[in-house]
Amino acid sequence: MSINFHLSEEQKMLREMAHDFAANEIVPVAAHYDETCEFPWDIVKKAREVGLINTNIPAEYGGGGLHAFEEALIGEELAWGCTGISTALNINNQASIPIIVAGSEEQKKKWLGSLVDGAMASYCVTEPGAGSDVAGMQSTARKVGNEYVINGTKTFISNASVADFYVVFAYTDKSQKHMGVSCFVVERDREGVSVSKKFDKMGQRASDTAEVTFEEVVVPEENRIGPEGAGFLIAMKVFDASRPGVAAAAVGLARRAMEEAINYAKEREAFGQPIYKFQAVGHKLADMAMNIEAARLLAWRAAWLLDQGTPNTKFASFAKAFAADTAMKVTTDAVQIFGGYGYMKEYPVEKLMRDAKVFQIYEGTSEIQRNIIVRELVKGR
Ligand SMILES: Cc1cc2nc3c(=O)[nH]c(=O)nc-3n(C[C@H](O)[C@H](O)[C@H](O)COP(=O)(O)OP(=O)(O)OC[C@H]3O[C@@H](n4cnc5c(N)ncnc54)[C@H](O)[C@@H]3O)c2cc1C
Incomplete structure (x- = not known):
């Protein structure tokens, strides 16, 4: 019999651990964060201590190394506690995916390693004029020697105010349409990166949502994730x-x-x-x-x-x-x-x-x- 709906003992333990964390750490403070819109740093810190953040980063880079199925198990429990807080906890995972699926060994060590060491990251696709229509983005990355110069604005970006780096999608060649989009890591402290005041949202108010602008931001070639033109496919993955x-x-x-x-x-x-x-x-x-x-x-x-x-x-x-x-x-x-x-x-x-x-x-x-x-x-x- 190849199909069953029983969880393994390990999966049950993971789920129970996430549920206890949600019940003991998240539920008691969820209303506070909803009301104040403060970023839930204390929960992030506690989640780090018990391994409930960076769960999809492979163990060889210091992350949780969980499969998508186990992530779904713990994701349900954390969200049961508060989806604003669980979203805030989950964005590192999302920003990691392009690096996991398309990054070089060196990039994985560097960027995934920094998340494990305490950094936060955001995933930046949406723009003021293009959300559903991903290929309608206007951001560009112009190649100059061994560097790229990035220009554009990304909006509704989760965890933007607290991120140490951004995983950003921009056109390296607009004439190629979908196949002209590339993916970059842009560090927060690079000149030309600015973050707006965070949005005042209807719900999930513990998660931070803001706009990030890149104005003539220079990044080295080593910050490109995957080949030039692979960005759209990476985003779909x-x-x-x-x-x-x-x-x-x-x-x-x-x-x-x-x-x-x-x-x-x-x-x-x-x-x-x-x-x-x-x-x-x-x-x-x-x-x-x-x-x-x-x-x-x-x-x-x-x-x-x-x-x-x-x-x-x-x-x-x-x-x-x-x-x-x-x-x-x-x-x-x-x-x-x-x-x-x-x-x-x-x-x-x-x-x-x-x-x-x-x-x-x-x-x-x-x-x-x-x-x-x-x-x-x-x-x-
Ligand atoms: C709280 C929050 C957090 C977010 N976090 C991130 C993040 O971290 N990173 C990031 O990159 N983005 C993020 N987003 C952006 C989000 O992914 C976009 O808002 C979403 O994809 C929709 O894009 P849009 O807002 O531009 O709406 P539009 O694309 O303008 O759509 C407007 C309406 O038109 C409909 N529509 C558009 N095209 C079609 C079509 N072809 N067929 C049928 N209907 C259509 C849509 O369904 C929608 O109802 C976040 C958004 C929110 C609200």
Whole structure:
């Protein structure tokens, strides 16, 4: 029998460790960070101590060396605690992926090693005029001798204010369209790098989001990740690798909202009975549970395919879109189950609903995921 849904003892332990961390370290401070928008440095520090950051960096460079499947397991638990904080913890992983998939041995040692030693990094694709349309970016990297001169603005960049370096995509040859994009590491302290004030967001407010501008920033050739022109393909590989984890985080958020809704529906009485006994409420809980389970299985499958080295683009989009839409629906229904209390900040579900929305936007919108799925279907994949 080649398929089973049992976790190994090691996977169970990892999941339990991440859950305990979320319950003990994240949940008690989540509302504080949501309210203040401070960056959760104390949680980052504690996560470093227990190995819950840089989890995808191969062990040979000092990272956690986890597979995508295990990352999905711990990602669900951390997100159950707070998706603002779990996003803040996860961005190093995302910025590492281009280096892991396309970096040289030397680059891996240098950049992945620095993350393990305490650096933070951001992943910079989106621009003010181009988000979904990645190839519509305007940033350029002009070759001058053995150096590149980078110009452009990247917006909505997670962890931008706290990053020590940026993994940046820019055109080295615009005439080549998609095949003219290249990928670079740009250190924060290079002349010409500036970071805006951070955005005031609807949700996931513990994660930092800001704009980064590169003005005549000179980087050596050694900072280019992969060959010239490989940037677009690297970015697509990053999506295949990161979307299963994003889906798992949406599952964690949805699960938290469901648990809150179940507890409330058992305690709250109306017309002389607990409200879960009204079919209209009980069926909402049943739908939550079914959709969360389905979203988790999609996230697991997308992660598992990646770990097998099998193309996972379609499943990564299935998982990302379905889990994001599930998180939005579940949190909206959880607010409904809480009635008027659901709308109040004193109760947990309004934050969860605000936090959920961005899952339908970042890492490719829900519309873009469906476009990818159609593209894969008509190709017969
Ligand atoms: C909190 C947050 C954190 C982020 N972090 C990062 C980060 O760290 N790094 C990074 O590079 N980016 C990041 N992003 C950017 C994010 O990936 C983009 O916002 C997203 O890809 C959408 O791009 P856009 O905002 O330009 O919207 P647009 O692309 O302008 O889309 C606007 C609307 O049009 C729809 N649309 C566009 N094209 C199509 C199409 N072909 N078919 C159907 N509908 C379409 C979209 O689905 C959307 O509804 C972040 C965004 C947010 C909000």
